[in-house]
Amino acid sequence: MVEKEALGFLGGGNMGEALIKGLLNTSIVPPHKILVFDVSNERLDYLKKMYQITPCATLEEMVSPCGTIIIAVKPQTMEPVLKQLGTCKNMRALVISIAAGFSLERLAGSLPEKTPVIRVMPNTPALVQEGTSALARGENVSEQQMDFALKIFNSVGKAIIVEEKWMDAVTGLSGSGPAYVLMLMESLMDAGVLEGLPRQVSRELVLQTFLGTAHMVLETGKHPAELKDLITSPGGTTIEGLKVLEERGTRGALMQAVRAATLRSRELGES
Numbered sequence: 105m106v107e108k109e110a111l112g113f114l115g116g117g118n119m120g121e122a123l124i125k126g127l128l129n130t131s132i133v134p135p136h137k138i139l140v141f142d143v144s145n146e147r148l149d150y151l152k153k154m155y156q157i158t159p160c161a162t163l164e165e166m167v168s169p170c171g172t173i174i175i176a177v178k179p180q181t182m183e184p185v186l187k188q189l190g191t192c193k194n195m196r197a198l199v200i201s202i203a204a205g206f207s208l209e210r211l212a213g214s215l216p217e218k219t220p221v222i223r224v225m226p227n228t229p230a231l232v233q234e235g236t237s238a239l240a241r242g243e244n245v246s247e248q249q250m251d252f253a254l255k256i257f258n259s260v261g262k263a264i265i266v267e268e269k270w271m272d273a274v275t276g277l278s279g280s281g282p283a284y285v286l287m288l289m290e291s292l293m294d295a296g297v298l299e300g301l302p303r304q305v306s307r308e309l310v311l312q313t314f315l316g317t318a319h320m321v322l323e324t325g326k327h328p329a330e331l332k333d334l335i336t337s338p339g340g341t342t343i344e345g346l347k348v349l350e351e352r353g354t355r356g357a358l359m360q361a362v363r364a365a366t367l368r369s370r371e372l373g374e375s
């Protein structure tokens with residue numbers, strides 16, 4: 105039973121910590137079943153103090169009791185880390201990687217034969233347990249392991265399963281997405297200030313507008329265009345604003361942004 109064994113974090117940085125927090129908040133794994141190995145002793149001390157999880161002095165020590173290992177190091181550190189993991193005795197865990205652009209083939213190729221691997225693309229709102237994660241299933245992964253992986257990433261937001269061939273598009277859309285949304289937010293906040301609103305007032309209005317609109321789409325299940333039509337009265341204010349956005353090619357610009365980020369993700373994955 106994969107869930108009854110220990111869960112190991114190889115790398116306990118921002119994303120590792122977000123996942124640990126999510127798992128503990130949702131009681132999916134008790135703290136004594138979470139192990140972490142990180143090159144930074146300071147980080148290990150912090151994680152132990154903050155979450156009462158078990159820090160490990162070596163990777164070997166972490167690997168032995170683990171049924172699942174989440175690799176949460178930067179992509180440029182992946183190769184040496186995988187090599188080290190592959191040579192650990194008693195390595196029989198499901199391996200989950202969140203490294204951007206690191207394919208299932210490359211993952212599996214560096215680990216003992218038949219190691220089950222899952223590739224995940226989370227995004228930064230996971231840091232506040234509101235992330236969006238896409239999971240691609242590798243070979244040798246059982247239904248039970250896949251369910252467990254979904255539980256882990258649902259604990260920091262919402263997780264879905266996708267085919268690996270979609271991972272570059274996922275990276276360009278939801279991986280980079282928070283940056284697009286933040287830029288839109290910042291622009292609207294400035295727009296409010298331009299119209300004379302105090303910055304704090306503008307910030308509150310913009311934030312709640314984003315939050316409320318997302319909830320409205322989710323809860324009504326309606327198409328965004330249908331909800332937009334409800335706000336857009338004939339000859340009114342909203343249609344004047346929308347006309348400018350259409351004239352400036354906002355839709356096309358967003359599509360091109362996602363296309364450019366998707367292509368860049370593909371390029372980085374091939375390099």
Ligand SMILES: NC(=O)c1ccc[n+]([C@@H]2O[C@H](COP(=O)([O-])OP(=O)(O)OC[C@H]3O[C@@H](n4cnc5c(N)ncnc54)[C@H](OP(=O)(O)O)[C@@H]3O)[C@@H](O)[C@H]2O)c1
Nearest residue numbers: 115117118119142143144176177178179202203204226228
């Ligand atoms: N942050 C995000 O929103 C986000 C979104 C999508 C995907 N990801 C992916 O998540 C992964 C982790 O990102 P992050 O933001 O959490 O990075 P991070 O904060 O830098 O965390 C990585 C941790 O791993 C440690 N580490 C480095 N080399 C190690 C080794 N050989 N063995 C064990 N630990 C080692 C680092 O220590 P030092 O700092 O001392 O090197 C650091 O504490 C990346 O691959 C990234 O692509 C992140």
